[in-house]
Amino acid sequence: MKASQFFISTLKEAPADAEVVSHQLMTRAGMIKKLGAGIYTYMPMGLRVIQKVEKIVREEMNRAGAVELTMPVVQPAELWQETGRFEKMGPELLRIKDRHDRDFVVQPTSEEVVTDIARQELRSYKQLPKNFYQIQTKFRDERRPRFGLMRGREFIMKDAYSFDRDEAAAKASYQVMAAAYRRIFDRFGLRYRAVAADSGAIGGDLSEEFQVIAATGEDAIVYCPSSDYAANMEKAEALAPQEPRPAASNPLTKTPTPGKSTCADVAEFLGMPLANTVKSLVLATDEVGEDGQVLRSQVWLLLLRGDRDMNEVKVSKVPGLDAGFRFATVAEIESHFGCKPGYLGPVGTLLPVKLVVDREVAVMADWVCGANEADFHMTGVNWARDLPEPDLVADLRNVVEGDASPDGKGVLAIERGIEVGHVFYLGTKYSKAMDATFLGEDGKPAFFEMGCYGIGITRLPAAAVEQNHDERGIIWPDAIAPFTAVICPIGMDRSEVVRQAAEQLYSDLLAAGIDVILDDRGERPGAMFADWELIGVPHRITIGDRGLKSGQLEYQHRRDAAATQVAVGDVLGFLKEKLAG
Amino acid sequence: MKASQFFISTLKEAPADAEVVSHQLMTRAGMIKKLGAGIYTYMPMGLRVIQKVEKIVREEMNRAGAVELTMPVVQPAELWQETGRFEKMGPELLRIKDRHDRDFVVQPTSEEVVTDIARQELRSYKQLPKNFYQIQTKFRDERRPRFGLMRGREFIMKDAYSFDRDEAAAKASYQVMAAAYRRIFDRFGLRYRAVAADSGAIGGDLSEEFQVIAATGEDAIVYCPSSDYAANMEKAEALAPQEPRPAASNPLTKTPTPGKSTCADVAEFLGMPLANTVKSLVLATDEVGEDGQVLRSQVWLLLLRGDRDMNEVKVSKVPGLDAGFRFATVAEIESHFGCKPGYLGPVGTLLPVKLVVDREVAVMADWVCGANEADFHMTGVNWARDLPEPDLVADLRNVVEGDASPDGKGVLAIERGIEVGHVFYLGTKYSKAMDATFLGEDGKPAFFEMGCYGIGITRLPAAAVEQNHDERGIIWPDAIAPFTAVICPIGMDRSEVVRQAAEQLYSDLLAAGIDVILDDRGERPGAMFADWELIGVPHRITIGDRGLKSGQLEYQHRRDAAATQVAVGDVLGFLKEKLAG
Known part of the structure; x- marks a missing residue:
């Protein structure tokens, strides 16, 4: 290519709304051009990068035996109603009415359409396994689109969907994809990590994110430098401490802590480490009747060490909280604890609450928590002596650097990443919702076991820039340079x-x-x-x-x-x- | 590729709604799969064809110096309001409201967006000429989508837009594209014709359609087998007859034609050739005030030979009718002719009407027309003797096989075609509407001279099938075979x-x-x-x-x-x- 035949348009200044470096540099380099919030034209220089990304993805998907097709951008709502996503997805799903007032959506993904194709086209186990993929325009009506191609509304995604006869075959298909993704990301020439991710309600370990390492990444990646353990923050397990609980040595004391309503303030005020304090988080679960009315509610008290962050995904797996929970209202808190938030604790509540204790807290001694009275905390709190031994102990917190690796092979480190790919075992979630079956070897209909596999084609270049740039501009790896x-x-x-x-x-x-x-x-x-x-x-x-x-x-x-x-x-x-x- | 690794799905029967052979065969061959009215998944076998079409188009567009980019599918309405197309386009334009209730459209083409890019990016004549193209999903909400990929709602189009400093340069860019299109269509391996098309209000001859020849085509293509003349039916000129008008030989006679209200019935009833009759078409034009109220209307009488079809595009270019016309109402007809439709003629109207006479009718003698009285026609009508010589003579009719070729090199033939490409000189229509200027060599801002160039990427395979099939199925040319x-x-x-x-x-x-x-x-x-x-x-x-x-x-x-x-x-x-x- 000669530059005179091409289109080069560089800018000295980044646009005012460009908050992240990839947005700034890709705009300044004339690779993308904003048309509206979260909507970009891929300019000639940027499109070359995108096309190189597409080519690598296509080659490796084909090599892995996946078959390319292209599903429509505009999809009839009927299929989305079959799975309930038309209602469930909220305003992120861009809805359209056509001239005949029929409902359509602009595809954010294509599980419904591909499952509809499978239930019509894959009639026998002999046709399985089959993996269909497309590289196609998607739309998600983000509430606050920003960061250029990092979180756009319109974007290009490679989405693949595997169909298998049983769980074992589906897991094999998943592994084929996980291996293909490693080849794809290797070829991109970027530093990346495949990290275990939470697989939601489906369970199992078959969910991995492909994270491009970048200091500016939105996601925290947990890994073990001395082993191959890697997981995202939601998933990474905080093991129970190995050391036994120390013996109680201080008396339980109601201690004035005037105006100190956070653990940090209390620790400072009392001159003790933050790690000696315990924070109380109050949740609630509702039992709902058939008419949608709340029949009764249950209040839960979660105890975490004062210097730890609650991990919502882990909390959502605690038995009793796994059907959904909310934060308790101030009224509920006052009726149960007789006190406003800021001074709550497990000792001496007004009404009984369900107690869930983080693994760390369960082995603490002489700890500090709220006294259920404004401006007072309890110090020298000890299990068994001051309150019953916890009966529900769970991993509730985010891991931190230095925690033991769950594989027992060292300690954890944390770095930042940008999620660009995801492989996911879906099970029969969509095939059951859409009654998508094939005839098994035994002559009986069976639901497809599915997996889905995405790569953010237009997000990848942005992640590459976040990882590879200096004060003068972008530094592309050879494979995806324009x-x-x-x-x-x-x-x-x-x-x-x-x-x-x-x-x-x-x-x-x-x-x-x-x-x-x-x-x-x-x-x-x-x-x-x-x-x-x-x-x-x-x-x-x-x-x-x-x-x-x-x-x-x-x-x-x-x-x-x-x-x-x-x-x-x-x-x-x-x-x-x-x-x- | 091995078939076991691919996806092959053939059907014995075509779907009930498949009216045309390409829809039938592409569905049976497992190339496309209907998702909704006019919305298709491109299945693996069909996508291979589409990708081969795209590759040829991309290679030749690049070779011709056009630069590829990708504009968004979902476009903000603001730009479409600048040109007025948001209002004008009617329900074919698929409109969306996003979560913030802002208006968007799903692109049917991209003149607005590309002109917006040009007015921001092309600041100097030194950057011109420039031709941007994309191969991207489009949507037109057709009232009655049908014929599979021939007239779908969602489709893939290659659309290119050239920007030039003046008309001469724009015409050169147009010619570059016209030549590139010939290479593209040559490479497809299909029989096609590049035909002159009407260029609408812009005038000039810079509009050509690329028609794939097929007996089932929707369009009539006019060509001269002994020269390279070719045009579509709207455009093809019917020359004025060379022979002088014969002398009058019959007297003007009011002749009873009871119940015979069509030229064909009258000719048969009177035992004379249909070519001796003249049909009367009554149009009206309205003068509209600033408030949109009709101030006054003018009634027009068009005379064509009884065996000819009116050509609406030609009529719309007659001076006085070129700002828009409509068919007259029955009330207007009765007030001007004193008679119901079916027996109208130019002799003895009640109120004066503007007369426009087709070139053929102007040289007829002893002709037949309505007598402005029910159940009567005038026979032996002659110009000058029975009514004044026509002062407005124009080409108003569709040509027919055997008409003289406008280039004087033989006679015309007609075949059917499917329009798959179009090259079009736009002039300053969009640049003026959107105030899109560049700095000229003289330091003054000037409007871009534009051209636009489309190829129906997903329509092309359907046209190929219409042209190349037999009772057993499709016969692909090598270049685009799956x-x-x-x-x-x-x-x-x-x-x-x-x-x-x-x-x-x-x-x-x-x-x-x-x-x-x-x-x-x-x-x-x-x-x-x-x-x-x-x-x-x-x-x-x-x-x-x-x-x-x-x-x-x-x-x-x-x-x-x-x-x-x-x-x-x-x-x-x-x-x-x-x-x-």
């Missing part, structure tokens, strides 16, 4: 020697199958280099009159601090070696 | 010799870069052949035990009546020769 190499001739319009050398090198690189752009725009060197550093083409070759006199060109990788002199005749070999590395 | 060749082994599961020969040939063809599928499903020969004939893969190689004993395979093109024996060692060369042909 161009692998750029030739920058200095004074091409003045020097016939430079022009000829540039054109010759351009032809040679093209002939060698290298995706090269020749910058024939006639820009001055400073502006030209700044453009390509912003755009982030990894390999640059500069051609100038001075160097040519001694038969030299300049090579500089986008990460190099300085250029390397290369003899004109050696440059193709030199570059090939760089690309192979 | 697979170029299929290997059909007979008894692969029983014969190791057959299996090895099939696998070897499969590897050899793949290595030679031939897009081949090996049917390893183990189907019986009859069912296997029927599938591939329905699917329409052009080249088939059959491998059987019997043939292998004498070192022979069977080759059969989809159009061949019988197979050809080819020695195993020669088959690759044989096939390559077929593909080159």
Whole structure:
């Protein structure tokens, strides 16, 4: 490609609404252009990146035996009503009425449509396993779209759906996809981690997120540097402490803590470590009658160490809370504890509450908690002596750096990531909802066992930029760079020697199958280099009159601090070696 | 590709709602699957065809210097309000409200968005010419979607938009696209015609449709077999007859024609050729005040030969009718002619009407028209003698086979076609509406001169099927076949010799870069052949035990009546020769 034939549009300044670096740099590099909130045109420079991502994904999906099709963007609501998602999904699902006033949605994913295809097309176990995928435009009407391609409303996703005859076969299909995803992410040339994720109500361990590592990532990734354990924060288990509970050594004391309603304030006020305090979280569950009226409610008290964060996913798996819970109202709190929030605790409640104790709290001694009286805390609290031994102990908290790894092979570390892929075992959730069956080997109809597998095609480039940039701009990995190499001739319009050398090198690189752009725009060197550093083409070759006199060109990788002199005749070999590395 | 790894799903019967052969065959061949009215999933077999079409289009668009981008499917209404199309387009434009109650549309085309990009990005004449294109999902909410991919609601279109500094440059860009389209359609391997089309209010001749020839086509294509003249029916000019008007020979006579209100009935009743009769069409134009009220109306009488069809596009260009017209009401007709429709004529009207006379009628003598009295016609009508010479003569009719070609090089023929591409000079219609300017060489802002260029990516395969099929199924041209060749082994599961020969040939063809599928499903020969004939893969190689004993395979093109024996060692060369042909 010659720059004069292409479209290059760089900006000095990022738009005011660009909060994250990928949004800033991709806009400045002319890769994306905002049309509306969360809606972007993929400009020529950006589309090349997206198409390279698509190509890698397509090749590896095909290699893994998945079969590509394309489902409609605009989908009839009927199928979405079969699974109940038309009602359940809320305003994120973009709804349309056509000219005949029929309901449609713009697809956010395609479980319903693909399951409808399967129930019509896959009639026998002999046709299984089958994995259908598409690379197609999606829409999610995010309440607050932002961060450019990181959290857009319209985006491109690769979504795949596997259909199997039984759970064992479905798990095998899942593993095939998990392996394909590793090949895909390896080929992208990004640092990433496949992390175990929560699989929701379905259970089992068959849910992994593919996280691109970036300091700016929204997600916390938990991993063990000395093993291959990795999970997202929701999933990562905090093991029960190994040490036994120390003996009680302090008396239970009601201690004045005037105005100190947080654990941190109390610890500071009392001059003790925050880890000695216990925080009380009050939840409630409702029993609902057939008419939707709440018949009765139950109040729950959760105890966590004062320096820990509650993990909502873990809490939602506690028996009794697993059908849904809410935070208790102030009225409920006052009726049960006789006290406003800020001074609550398990000792001496007015009405009985269900107690759930974090594994850590269960082995603490001489701890501090609210006294159920404003401006007072209890100190020297001890299990068995001051209140009964907890009977419901669970993992309720987020892990922290230094926690023991669940695989017993070291301690946990935490880094930030951007979720770009997800493989997920669905079981029969959709096939049962849509009565999607096939005839089994025994001649009886059976529900499909399904899996789903997504990759955010337009999110991936944004994640790549978050991971790979510097103050001058983007630094693309070779595999997904808009161009692998750029030739920058200095004074091409003045020097016939430079022009000829540039054109010759351009032809040679093209002939060698290298995706090269020749910058024939006639820009001055400073502006030209700044453009390509912003755009982030990894390999640059500069051609100038001075160097040519001694038969030299300049090579500089986008990460190099300085250029390397290369003899004109050696440059193709030199570059090939760089690309192979 | 091996069939066992792919997805093949053929049907014996076409769906009840499939009216046209492409819809029937593409559904039966498992290429498309209906999800809703006018909304289809492109199944794996069909998607391969679409992707091959896309690849050819992309390669030739790039070669012609166009630059690819991707504009959003969901577009904010604001831009559509700038051009007025949000209101004007009617229910065909699919409208959406997002969660914040803002208006959006699902793009039917992208003139507004691309013009918005141009007015922001193309600031100087130095950046021109520029041609942006996309291959993207579109939606038109057709009132009566039908014919499968021929007239769907959701479809894929390649739409390109050129931006130029002046009309001459825009016309050059148009010609570049017109030439690129010829290369594209040549590569598809279909019989097609580029025909001149009406360019609407913009004028000029810069509008061509690319029509795939098919007996079932919706459009009539007019061409001259002895020259390169070709136009669509709207556009094709009917020249004025060369012969002078004959002298009057019959007296003007009011003749009873009881109950004969059509030209055909009158001609039959009077025993004269239909070509002697003249039909009267009554139109009206309205002068509208600023408040939208009709201030006054004008009634027009159009005269055409009784055997001719009115051409609405031509009528809409008659001076005085070019700002819009309607058919007159019965009340207007009665007040002007004193008579009900069916017996109208230009002789002796009650109120004056504006007369527009087709070129043919202007040179007729002794003709027949209504007498403005029920059950009576005038015979022996002659210009000058019975009514004044016509002062407004125009081409008002559709041409017919045998009419003189407008280029004077022969006579016209007519065939049917399916419009799949359109190149169109837009001028400043959109740039003026959206105030889209660039800085010209003179330092002054100027409106972009634009062109637009579409290809119906998903319509093309349907048109190909309409043109190329027989009673057994589809016959794809090589370039867009889902697979170029299929290997059909007979008894692969029983014969190791057959299996090895099939696998070897499969590897050899793949290595030679031939897009081949090996049917390893183990189907019986009859069912296997029927599938591939329905699917329409052009080249088939059959491998059987019997043939292998004498070192022979069977080759059969989809159009061949019988197979050809080819020695195993020669088959690759044989096939390559077929593909080159």
